[in-house]
Amino acid sequence: MAINVPLEAAAARVEIREGWLAVALAFCHRRPLGAAGAFVVVLMIAVALTATLIAPYDPLGVDFAAMLGRPSATHWLGTDSFGRDVLSRLIYGSRTALIVGFGAAFIGATAGAILGVGSAYFGGRIDLYLQRLMDVFISFPLIILALAMVAILGNNLPNLITAITIPMIPRCALVIRSSALSIREMPYVDAARAAGFGHARIILRHMLPNVMAPYLILLTAFLGQAILLEASLSFLGLGVQEPIAAWGLMLRGAAVDFAETAPWMAIFPGLAISLAVFAFNLFGDSLRDALDPKLRTL
Amino acid sequence: MTHRPSRTRVILLACLLVSVVLAPALTPAALAQEKPRSGGELIFPVPSEPPSYDGHREETFGWIHPWAPFYNTLLRVDPTDPSGTKPVPSLAERWTIADGGLTYTFQLRRGVKFHDGSEMTSKDVKATYDKIIFPPAGVGSTRKGQYAVVEAVEAPDPYTVRFRLKWPSAAFLASLASPWNAVYKADILAKDIHWYEKNVMGTGPFIFVEHVKGSHVIGKKNPNYWDKGKPYLDGFRALFVRDTAAQVAMIRGERAHIQFRSFTAAHRDSLVAALGDKIRVQESPWDCILLVAMNHEKKPFDDKRVRRALTLAIDRYAGSQALSKIAIVKEVAGALVPGTPYATAPDDLAKLAGYWPAIETSRAEAKRLLKEAGAEGLSFTFKNRGIPMPYEPLAVWMIDQWRQIGLNVKQEVIEAAAYFASLRRGEHEVAMDFQCGYIVEPDLDLYKFVSVDKNPANYSRYKDSVLDDLYVKQSRAVDPEERKKHIRAFEKRLLDEEAHYLMTLQWHRIVPHSSKVKGWQVTPSHYLNNTLDGVWLTE
Numbered sequence: 144m145a146i147n148v149p150l151e152a153a154a155a156r157v158e159i160r161e162g163w164l165a166v167a168l169a170f171c172h173r174r175p176l177g178a179a180g181a182f183v184v185v186l187m188i189a190v191a192l193t194a195t196l197i198a199p200y201d202p203l204g205v206d207f208a209a210m211l212g213r214p215s216a217t218h219w220l221g222t223d224s225f226g227r228d229v230l231s232r233l234i235y236g237s238r239t240a241l242i243v244g245f246g247a248a249f250i251g252a253t254a255g256a257i258l259g260v261g262s263a264y265f266g267g268r269i270d271l272y273l274q275r276l277m278d279v280f281i282s283f284p285l286i287i288l289a290l291a292m293v294a295i296l297g298n299n300l301p302n303l304i305t306a307i308t309i310p311m312i313p314r315c316a317l318v319i320r321s322s323a324l325s326i327r328e329m330p331y332v333d334a335a336r337a338a339g340f341g342h343a344r345i346i347l348r349h350m351l352p353n354v355m356a357p358y359l360i361l362l363t364a365f366l367g368q369a370i371l372l373e374a375s376l377s378f379l380g381l382g383v384q385e386p387i388a389a390w391g392l393m394l395r396g397a398a399v400d401f402a403e404t405a406p407w408m409a410i411f412p413g414l415a416i417s418l419a420v421f422a423f424n425l426f427g428d429s430l431r432d433a434l435d436p437k438l439r440t441l
Numbered sequence: 442m443t444h445r446p447s448r449t450r451v452i453l454l455a456c457l458l459v460s461v462v463l464a465p466a467l468t469p470a471a472l473a474q475e476k477p478r479s480g481g482e483l484i485f486p487v488p489s490e491p492p493s494y495d496g497h498r499e500e501t502f503g504w505i506h507p508w509a510p511f512y513n514t515l516l517r518v519d520p521t522d523p524s525g526t527k528p529v530p531s532l533a534e535r536w537t538i539a540d541g542g543l544t545y546t547f548q549l550r551r552g553v554k555f556h557d558g559s560e561m562t563s564k565d566v567k568a569t570y571d572k573i574i575f576p577p578a579g580v581g582s583t584r585k586g587q588y589a590v591v592e593a594v595e596a597p598d599p600y601t602v603r604f605r606l607k608w609p610s611a612a613f614l615a616s617l618a619s620p621w622n623a624v625y626k627a628d629i630l631a632k633d634i635h636w637y638e639k640n641v642m643g644t645g646p647f648i649f650v651e652h653v654k655g656s657h658v659i660g661k662k663n664p665n666y667w668d669k670g671k672p673y674l675d676g677f678r679a680l681f682v683r684d685t686a687a688q689v690a691m692i693r694g695e696r697a698h699i700q701f702r703s704f705t706a707a708h709r710d711s712l713v714a715a716l717g718d719k720i721r722v723q724e725s726p727w728d729c730i731l732l733v734a735m736n737h738e739k740k741p742f743d744d745k746r747v748r749r750a751l752t753l754a755i756d757r758y759a760g761s762q763a764l765s766k767i768a769i770v771k772e773v774a775g776a777l778v779p780g781t782p783y784a785t786a787p788d789d790l791a792k793l794a795g796y797w798p799a800i801e802t803s804r805a806e807a808k809r810l811l812k813e814a815g816a817e818g819l820s821f822t823f824k825n826r827g828i829p830m831p832y833e834p835l836a837v838w839m840i841d842q843w844r845q846i847g848l849n850v851k852q853e854v855i856e857a858a859a860y861f862a863s864l865r866r867g868e869h870e871v872a873m874d875f876q877c878g879y880i881v882e883p884d885l886d887l888y889k890f891v892s893v894d895k896n897p898a899n900y901s902r903y904k905d906s907v908l909d910d911l912y913v914k915q916s917r918a919v920d921p922e923e924r925k926k927h928i929r930a931f932e933k934r935l936l937d938e939e940a941h942y943l944m945t946l947q948w949h950r951i952v953p954h955s956s957k958v959k960g961w962q963v964t965p966s967h968y969l970n971n972t973l974d975g976v977w978l979t980e
């Protein structure tokens with residue numbers, strides 16, 4: 144027996160590994176676009192994690208001798224108006240995009256999920272008041288509400304994440320609530336209630352796990368939106384501030400002034416934003432198709 | 442033998458005949474090009490908008506550019522003088538100086554009407570200057586400290602105004618040409634001294650039509666303007682546009698005639714390339730500089746070693762060469778505009794901390810001072826004003842310079858209207874500040890740096906009685922050489938010994954405008970020549 148336990152555990156690990164691998168391969172096979180999106184997302188995460196190792200230059204280092212340099216062997220994507228290496232700033236900018244993107248999307252989706260499930264579970268006046276409050280927030284376009292939040296809170300990184308998170312909460316809460324309403328009527332929820340479990344336990348243990356599919360779909364969709372919002376706010380001068388490397392920030396100021404003479408300053412950050420948002424959206428859509436029972440073919 | 446005219450004589454005669462025939466036709470046309478033409482609406486973008494309509498309390502060109510055309514001042518700076526240093530008559534027709542420079546008496550023009558039809562008299566000028574110099578509690582007057590020399594303003598008869606001074610001041614006439622000192626109506630001020638914060642009514646060449654917040658200001662020609670024949674324009678439209686690229690696009694697309702503040706050298710080049718002879722460029726050194734205020738009330742900036750380290754880290758000479766290509770800055774400057782009579786010569790400037798020619802020596806000294814002060818690797822937040830040009834590029838540059846002596850600096854950009862409120866509350870550690878003058882005169886340019894209890898706009902928030910004494914000494918010095926000596930001592934204490942403030946680079950003004958715009962002259966101040974009375978459009 145003493146020998147069998149590790150062998151069983153190893154066998155189980157292999158099974159799990161094979162299981163995940165099989166799922167991943169099947170996903171790639173059936174949804175190549177989604178797989179391409181996932182690849183870009185993974186690549187972006189890898190670049191962000193290894194930025195200090197792979198960036199050829201200090202992203203903040205001003206070098207007037209190299210200012211407005213066109214793409215070359217020394218600076219692959221050229222330099223900006225301060226002589227800073229565009230490639231290095233793009234690499235470090237992926238960190239900013241992911242920190243804001245993941246931060247805002249995770250907090251927004253999670254808070255929205257808790258509010259949505261809670262609203263559906265309790266129903267009655269709580270549901271009524273919460274939904275009207277959500278209606279108020281959702282009536283504002285995403286960018287307008289984020290702009291208002293930044294104007295109120297100020298424009299540092301934590302405030303930026305908060306400003307992007309707040310408009311996402313009601314959007315997530317509404318979707319999750321609609322899923323949770325049907326779950327609330329399930330026999331196992333009634334059984335849990337009959338067994339005398341508390342509200343928190345029923346919500347957290349029995350309802351939340353069952354809304355994970357829409358939650359994950361919303362999370363990936365929000366990631367792309369959050370990256371785009373961060374870039375938009377930074378472009379407007381209301382997001383991340385210089386000299387921090389951020390894609391939206393790289394598009395403003397001198398990038399506009401020198402759009403004709405040094406187009407690389409705007410082209411590459413613009414491409415990075417487009418690619419990242421496109422990748423997250425592709426991945427999110429494929430995930431929805433894979434996880435939604437009505438559309439499931441995987 | 443018949444005499445035949447030579448060939449040369451024939452040609453000369455032909456030329457003469459052609460000239461006689463064509464002269465009447467050509468001369469009026471040629472003259473007409475220079476003769477001002479009436480009509481048309483001048484359109485210009487303004488990158489800033491003021492919090493109120495009262496020029497006596499405002500500090501931004503966002504007031505000057507759209508609101509100055511509605512008013513007149515007692516004197517004005519000669520609009521045709523590129524140096525922008527000569528006070529000339531405006532509402533005052535002439536003046537006399539008596540009692541050894543202690544009494545200035547001004548004779549006012551007769552027949553000057555406010556836009557409501559009432560006559561402007563000395564009562565209005567006195568009420569205006571009483572509001573500026575001796576404002577009642579609760580009434581803002583940003584520049585009242587510049588008139589500390591004034592003991593009393595008197596109106597002995599309807600067309601005479603007299604200023605009695607406490608001591609002779611060489612700068613007094615210049616201070617009366619301030620474009621901020623719009624003459625208001627006394628009766629209105631008597632009823633409600635805050636009326637002009639929300640309303641417009643002056644004697645200027647244009648009458649206020651409307652202000653739509655965040656959008657535009659419209660003015661129409663004053664048909665009863667006292668300077669007969671002026672203004673030439675039917676009206677003007679000032680459009681509030683913050684974004685520089687949008688302003689450039691407006692000029693390029695010929696949807697606006699001029700932006701009176703400045704563009705960068707790159708913008709100038711792109712506009713000239715796109716519009717050719719449809720654009721005319723006027724340039725000038727600019728009486729503006731960005732400063733860094735280091736709050737003496739916050740540690741460790743109460744320690745002059747730390748402040749000296751911050752200025753020693755900056756390579757102004759390299760910065761000047763590079764930043765002049767991408768921002769509206771150029772010359773390395775001390776406390777006064779380079780090239781003006783009281784400015785420090787480059788050789789003397791190079792002896793001050795932060796201006797040493799060898800940047801390695803400077804930075805080594807900066808690191809030594811930080812170590813000695815126990816501030817190695819210091820981290821702080823640098824507050825900056827939310828106006829992109831030139832605040833943003835200079836901030837990026839300075840943060841990089843400070844990084845090179847091991848400092849860790851984070852920038853916080855604050856929207857322009859909230860920015861000064863934050864500075865006045867003294868919440869900052871280190872902040873970008875600016876000094877812009879309407880006329881190059883040491884009294885006006887150095888007043889910024891007297892102690893905070895005398896000038897609340899001193900955002901380094903120090904009290905330095907030695908510096909205050911030097912300011913008074915230079916102000917009262919009649920002999921230019923003696924004045925220079927005091928100014929040098931003032932500057933050395935300000936920038937070197939105490940390092941109270943840190944100077945960046947002097948601005949350089951570049952105004953590319955439609956070649957249709959005539960009658961406007963660039964000067965070293967973007968606060969001057971915005972009454973628009975002499976401006977006209979060729980078509």
